[in-house]
Amino acid sequence: MPKTLFEKIWDTHIVKTIDDGPSVLYIDKHFIHEVTSPQAFTGMNKRGIKVLRPQQVVATADHNVPTLNQHLPIKEELSRKQVEALIQNCAEHGIELYGLGHPFQGIVHVIGPELGVTQPGMTIVCGDSHTSTHGAFGAIAFGIGTSEVEMVFASQCLLQSKPKLMRITIDGELNKGVVSKDIVLYILSQITASGATGYAVEFAGSAIRSLSMEARMTICNMSIEMGGRCGLIAPDETTFDYIKGRKFAPQGAEWNKKLSEWKELYSDADANFDKEIFIQAEDIQPMITYGTNPGMGIGVTETIPTTETINENDRSGLAKSLAYMGLEQGANIKGQKIDYVFIGSCTNSRIEDLRMVASFVKGKKKADDVEVWIVPGSKQVEAQAIEEGIDKIFEEAGFQLRQPGCSACLGMNEDKIPAGKYCISTSNRNFEGRQGAGARTLLASPLTAAAAAITGVVTDVRELLN
């Protein structure tokens, strides 16, 4: 029987299935961080049990950490205690921790792939919804709650019901100035923020095949913003080339064995999907959001929808969203004044994102009244940026290169956008208060964000490209 990519991985990870209930799904890799793990460790300690397979768990500190002066103790007491709890819990349970100061520290969804921990065919979970990122390697990867973190600690398994399957095929060639973030914001604008709820989403088509691993991760990262249980892309030569030689990648004979297994990971030609969506790459232009969910996006030259033109799903929320954002129905988004630019997060903080921004801003200066924060995804990304001289380009442009962490994506640390201010952000969520109470977020690609940093307003980056 023909199978989808998802089914090939799912079927080989089922320990058993409960009658009229969920399946017991075996988990290959479990990433943890300081914010969603402490209560799970407490639960384990109350039960008097140890983590079953500590060697399959990888820990880092990312959500809560400062992005300046990481060599100093964390000033904020609650944040410091959470990070200290992670250190203690990992030591007690024998879990490898890439904490502050470690050369591998960084955003959990950036370090997994760059260390070669993330591999095709795996089941991967983390107490963070953007775990879907790892699906770019052809893995089933999804976010879980803290009770589920405890389940994986205790049993290396989860109880899961098989989701429905959706395939989104994007064929054709991308227009100038359009990058993977624009693809995913475009999909979101078409299917809305709940368009994939209940589904595992496979991304396919020639436009996807042409993307680098970094770009594919951006798309899978935001599959959760469509409500998707996970997002995945079949592995290919681009995937294998990326993994080969990385710290925890298979080596020698083991590499060849794995490679032959990985090459079988694709959806069979006549495999069945519950839903299929087709998109033409040429229809996509640089995107930006105007509202308070990631589905509320438009092309940068388009006008903000009105009650008459918006999709039904967002109609009732439009007035509330625009009141929060301080924007008007039917107005141009292009030319909107920007106060902050945030380039970072598990969506767009990889070396390729920083290179893209650097090559665009080289020799340019930021607008006077704009503050620009560049937050690399990991210590390795930071080191690479410095090695390539990207830090100098940012410095000359007036951009601040900070230290790795989740930072202003969710504003758990000091990196908050003040109330009422506009931030063009390469992160994944424009929810009310996400970047700080009252902060107004416009989601965009690193290129579009960089263009706004230079002009001080929402800009069509294509006008600035040669």
Next chain:
Amino acid sequence: MSKPLNIVKSRFVPINIENIDTDQIIPARFLKATTKDGFGKNLFRDWRYYNDDESKTRADFPLNMSQFDGEILVAGKNFGCGSSREHAAWSILDYGFRVVVSSFFADIFKNNALNNGVLPVQVSDEFLQRIFLQDNNTELTVDVEKQTITINSTGESEGFDINSYKKTCLLNGYDDIDYLISIKEDIQQFETQRA
């Protein structure tokens, strides 16, 4: 173990807003705790207060309106989207809700709620609108065993889905961890076979 849940007969608090994300349910700045306790006071924090000031309540937000009360929260569709933070479920439970009714739930929130003995009841759009039309004294009855939700004043009723495994867990207060620990031998055998 969570508290068993069978029949909830209660008035309800209506929040007629769609796409309520978990950043609204519990903003990120309250995720720094290392225990599960005390999140209720920060439930919908930025919709309840102006400028994060507990003395400046927003009079038009249902949680601040004295006419609304009860163990049932009724909200617009796509409730709980966004972050996987279980703190959202903890804050709803700690505030005193045992049931959330909506016409659509985000996946991760649904699991998190069930894992804490909070029941997400998914109803049709039409039935949800019927509930929103009721006055504030109306009681709803949610019956887990029968899998029904009823508007008591009018007798209108609708069934809801829940798989029989989760139903047994809710009715008895069992949790998945107990079950998974109990099948440890199956898991070890699975690991041996694929090695």
